[in-house]
Amino acid sequence: MSALFMDxxxxxxxxxxxxxxxxxxxxxxxxxxxxxxxxxxxxARVAESSGRKSLITGTIALADDPERVLVEARGVFVMPRPEKVEAYFGAITDATGRHTPPSRPSDATAVDDGH
Known part of the structure; x- marks a missing residue:
């Protein structure tokens, strides 16, 4: 579960x-x-960002002892190239049902399965 939470x-x-x-x-x-x-x-915090790539770091600690880190995480996140956005997100629709690739992941509300 820790990896899921941190991702x-x-x-x-x-x-x-x-x-x-x-x-x-x-x-x-x-x-x-x-x-x-x-x-x-x-x-979590942004540690570095350059171009399409970002390094984000984070920790998990007990609420009773928040400075004692029990899990430490590092993640590299890469924004897709513009020419790949349609292939990756083309089936995603916005809240109105329009096929509009999201400008960020939280924009996605549904996946069109073709039916």
């Missing part, structure tokens, strides 16, 4: 900074166990 969080941090892209690489270091049913603190 979503890092991607959201990239999108919030206007740097959305697809996960190209995700790496996690586990510093300690994450107990079940325990409140957590998840943090």
């Amino acid at each position: 979503q969080l890092l991607g959201s941090a990239a999108a919030a900074a206007g740097l959305w892209g697809m996960t190209a690489h995700l790496e996690l270091d586990y510093r300690g166990p994450l107990p079940l049913e325990t409140p957590l603190v998840l943090r």
Whole structure:
């Protein structure tokens, strides 16, 4: 679950900074166990950005001890080349049903399966 949380969080941090892209690489270091049913603190920030590529970092800690990092993550997110956007997102529609490739992932509301 930690990897799922971090992929979503890092991607959201990239999108919030206007740097959305697809996960190209995700790496996690586990510093300690994450107990079940325990409140957590998840943090993320843009570490670097150049062209279409962004490096986003993040951590998971216990809410009771937010400075003691238990999971550390690094993700590389790459914005697709303009000529690939239609191939990757052409079947996605906006809220009105128009076939408009998103300008960021949160714009996508539905996938047209051809029916």
